[in-house]
Amino acid sequence: MPLEPIPIEADPRPFELSLDVFSGPLDLLLRLIEARELDVLTVPLSEMADAYVEHLANRPVPAAELADFVAVASQLILLKSRRLLPGEPQPAAATADEGPDEEELRRRLLEYRALRDAARQLGEWDGSRETFRREPREADLPEAPAETMSPAELAIALGRLAAIPEPEPPPPEVVAREVTIAMQIAALRQAMGSAGRVVLQTVLAGCASRTEISVTVLAMLELVRRRQATVEQQELFGPIVLRRIGSESGP
Amino acid sequence: MNDLDAYFEALLFIAERPLATAELAELGEVPRLQAEAALNDLGQRLADDGRGLRLQRLDDEWQLVTAPQLGSRLAAYAARQESRLSNAALEALAVIAYRQPCTRADVDRVRGVDSDYVIRSLLHRRLITEVGRRDSPGRPILLGTTFTFLERFGLTSLDDLPPLSSEAAALTALTADAG
Numbered sequence: 148m149p150l151e152p153i154p155i156e157a158d159p160r161p162f163e164l165s166l167d168v169f170s171g172p173l174d175l176l177l178r179l180i181e182a183r184e185l186d187v188l189t190v191p192l193s194e195m196a197d198a199y200v201e202h203l204a205n206r207p208v209p210a211a212e213l214a215d216f217v218a219v220a221s222q223l224i225l226l227k228s229r230r231l232l233p234g235e236p237q238p239a240a241a242t243a244d245e246g247p248d249e250e251e252l253r254r255r256l257l258e259y260r261a262l263r264d265a266a267r268q269l270g271e272w273d274g275s276r277e278t279f280r281r282e283p284r285e286a287d288l289p290e291a292p293a294e295t296m297s298p299a300e301l302a303i304a305l306g307r308l309a310a311i312p313e314p315e316p317p318p319p320e321v322v323a324r325e326v327t328i329a330m331q332i333a334a335l336r337q338a339m340g341s342a343g344r345v346v347l348q349t350v351l352a353g354c355a356s357r358t359e360i361s362v363t364v365l366a367m368l369e370l371v372r373r374r375q376a377t378v379e380q381q382e383l384f385g386p387i388v389l390r391r392i393g394s395e396s397g398p
Numbered sequence: 399m400n401d402l403d404a405y406f407e408a409l410l411f412i413a414e415r416p417l418a419t420a421e422l423a424e425l426g427e428v429p430r431l432q433a434e435a436a437l438n439d440l441g442q443r444l445a446d447d448g449r450g451l452r453l454q455r456l457d458d459e460w461q462l463v464t465a466p467q468l469g470s471r472l473a474a475y476a477a478r479q480e481s482r483l484s485n486a487a488l489e490a491l492a493v494i495a496y497r498q499p500c501t502r503a504d505v506d507r508v509r510g511v512d513s514d515y516v517i518r519s520l521l522h523r524r525l526i527t528e529v530g531r532r533d534s535p536g537r538p539i540l541l542g543t544t545f546t547f548l549e550r551f552g553l554t555s556l557d558d559l560p561p562l563s564s565e566a567a568a569l570t571a572l573t574a575d576a577g
Contacts, residue, residue: 170485170486170489170509170511171486171489171509171510171511172510172511173509173510173511174509174510211512212511212512215510215511215512218510219510255507255508255510258508259508259509259510260563261562261563262489262492262493262496262508262562263489263492264560264562264563265492265495265496265559265560265562266485266488266489266491266492267488268560269488269491269492269495269551269560270482270483270485270488272551272552273480273482273483273488273550273551274470274473274480274482275469275470275552276466276467276469276470276551276552277466277469277470277472277473277480277549277550277551277552278452278454278463278464278465278466278469278548278549278552279463279464279469279472279476279549280454280461280462280463280464280545280549281411281413281414281462282414283414
């Protein structure tokens with residue numbers, strides 16, 4: 148929209164800003180007012196229209212924010228045009244208009260100024276007044292066991308470990324795959340039988356080797372992963388109950 | 399310093415997260431109001447005696463932090479290097495701090511410019527957080543400041559924010575009612 152240069156009544160001395168970046172259209176308008184040492188509370192905002200538009204024309208703002216700047220510019224121009232029109236009704240009547248209201252704009256300006264000033268204060272504090280809290284110690288272990296255990300339990304656990312047959316001496320050649328997870332899954336399914344449940348320890352008791360024990364445990368976990376069974380253990384070292392879920396619907 | 403103050407001070411010293419008033423009241427086996435009074439008393443004493451620690455409060459939670467005037471000297475020890483916030487980010491942060499809980503639209507309206515990018519950067523820095531949703535069309539997300547915000551600017555609580563000019567404060571209250 149082409150604008151005729153209209154002489155403005157406010158101080159026409161050239162206005163330079165040290166900063167090129169404005170936080171927004173209200174920031175620009177406020178700085179234009181303050182640079183002229185005018186009072187935000189009383190200055191007719193219509194008088195700022197030319198300075199605002201001129202500044203916008205000479206120092207383009209980021210394209211993404213242009214619309215916001217133009218919105219304020221159009222409000223100022225409308226306010227100015229009202230003043231220039233002969234027989235314009237008193238400003239009080241302007242509120243009835245659907246156009247922008249000078250007092251509303253002034254109110255936004257004042258609100259913006261208060262928060263901008265507070266932001267400046269925060270900016271001065273930034274980096275000089277930080278308070279520090281205790282940081283979690285890196286070396287700390289995660290959650291400790293919920294229950295305390297007696298040394299006797301350790302001895303029992305050791306005894307149980309000793310009862311497990313010693314591993315067979317490693318064969319000199321390639322180890323044949325004796326036990327597979329699939330085999331143990333079949334064994335567990337069979338053990339669950341028509342009741343649909345079995346205590347894992349009873350199956351493990353029938354295992355001939357450590358390998359078979361561990362593969363059976365893996366088979367149990369596989370059944371759980373396939374959602375074909377659930378596992379429950381009420382207490383530490385208690386019986387592990389394997390329970391079939393519904394019918395054979397898994398993959 | 400009475401026994402309860404000392405107990406709370408010790409609890410907050412070993413705690414690695416902020417403690418709620420209710421939590422402290424339960425630990426101290428005292429009614430909530432008495433716990434709160436003791437905490438306020440503790441905070442006041444720490445400040446009055448010029449100690450190296452302060453009690454920081456956010457909503458209903460408390461934590462012990464170092465005193466703000468030691469900030470720059472401790473920053474070297476803590477090897478903390480925070481990049482300064484831009485003016486736009488500080489403005490958005492100020493709007494949220496004074497008007498919380500508030501929405502992105504509230505920030506846009508006060509600043510007269512889209513604040514989406516700066517708000518995301520403030521969220522990323524954990525200076526603000528989502529605190530709920532406004533019960534209005536679209537149920538927009540409400541934003542509020544965090545302990546990280548209080549820590550960064552050396553505030554013991556939101557009451558420590560720089561006062562807004564009185565006329566503006568009145569305006570803010572007015573527009574807050576309208577919004």
